[in-house]
Amino acid sequence: NAGVTQTPKFQVLKTGQSMTLQCAQDMNHEYMSWYRQDPGMGLRLIHYSVGAGITDQGEVPNGYNVSRSTTEDFPLRLLSAAPSQTSVYFCASSYRLGGLPLHFGNGTRLTVT
């Protein structure tokens, strides 16, 4: 099993550019989410999904867009990159809501100049 796969691992963008971070899981997990990790801040939830066709906002959703057309994929779109979006992004999934631990991808380090 590949688990949770994120691409790319590293990305540099210029201010105003757009891009999509890809996330795919092969565990048939209903729940998928995106977190960002900033120094001294821990991880914060951007968006999440509890199933195909269902998405909702987390704590820090501004500037990001998501969709969930299939169970496996949950891409994160940056509409117009800003330096404040420089961060490490993690995709995470679990079989369902509840007390199950999250399975994390290996992260994408994004730098916006």
Next chain:
Amino acid sequence: AQTVTQSQPEMSVQEAETVTLSCTYDTSESDYYLFWYKQPPSRQMILVIRQEAYKQQNATENRFSVNFQKAAKSFSLKISDSQLGDAAMYFCAYRDSGGSNYKLTFGKGTLLTVNP
């Protein structure tokens, strides 16, 4: 809103010794879940241990154990017989069983150094 506090930004331990990382949380819920995640320099987030709040017994996983004090809202992680591979950032995380179950709330992390 739930908050998670890790009061030790950095800790160090000698190889083979024991270290305890602190975590406190604030919640009005009675049923919830607590986790410790390890993040080595590779950036990967690895689950270390999980505790269900309704269980009195402290969770253990090999050299890792927790001291869960529900009344005090404390969830410390003890690492016994520390190894060089334990060096990492450790995050405490909370997930409630109610309306906010969709998210994990993380502390800011404790950077653990293991000295040979």
